[in-house]
Amino acid sequence: MSQTKAEIIQTLKAKKLRVTPQRYAVYANLLGREDHPTAEQLLKDLNKDAPTSSQATLYSSLQALRNADLIRDVIIEEGVCRYDANIDLHHHFRCTKCGSIEDVPWEHFKQVEAKPLRDGLQVESYEVTIRGICDRCQ
């Protein structure tokens, strides 16, 4: 999963995205974490040491990366959108106590697809969302 700076830049170029420091920083940051941050958390982290991106630019970077299928939204709680640089199929677990979210490997619910849906519905994708208490919060 870990990519070098040059590799990340290559990925962006391959998607025909202009490589700016802000856009690079957003994508590199998301690639380096698995906690599905909100825009606010992401922005705080990006600007932790030195100012890196404004709020407006962050949202525009996220939109560009999403359109290029490099990241995806995670809609799992009300009001906020979370972002995920893992675009492989997977499910999510959300702790109802601390709100943390973690990936659940696709294989965990592989059997789901076995069951066909009623005729007339064309399925594009599906995903299992699990809610519960995580290790730390027990």
Next chain:
Amino acid sequence: MSQTKAEIIQTLKAKKLRVTPQRYAVYANLLGREDHPTAEQLLKDLNKDAPTSSQATLYSSLQALRNADLIRDVIIEEGVCRYDANIDLHHHFRCTKCGSIEDVPWEHFKQVEAKPLRDGLQVESYEVTIRGICDRCQ
């Protein structure tokens, strides 16, 4: 599923909710439909013929009904919350073209629960979200 006015009022009282015309209207409306409306859609429908509820009251009614476990949120798309008077376990299908949402019976993915999650995670609930194209949009 269909309930008489008296039955609905009984349900509200049983949950120790004060029965106001607004609260009754919201719950009765949600019981009478299966399309998981947003607050905006609900409000428009409630006030279609005669003014029934203000926006602020609608949200407060929804909150009261949710706290009483008579309705539940459906978080399936960005930015808006949808409401559902069907509190039985079930899954959801969302049409990526028209945005409509429909229920998928619990039995459809009954097999999901067979698979145990890793130790340390305590599961409270889970739900499958399917995205695709509905009958009308094909």
Next chain:
DNA sequence: CTTTGTGCAAACGATTTGCAGGATG
């Protein structure tokens, strides 16, 4: 008559947008 709900309007938080200047390819 005590408690809780209602409706208005203002407040709020997350995200989007218009626009002038700046950086990228």
Next chain:
DNA sequence: CATCCTGCAAATCGTTTGCACAAAG
């Protein structure tokens, strides 16, 4: 050097809140 990006501030959208009045039990 044409195109696209950035950052600021204002705008927008869904939802929440403060408060004076009204209705429910």
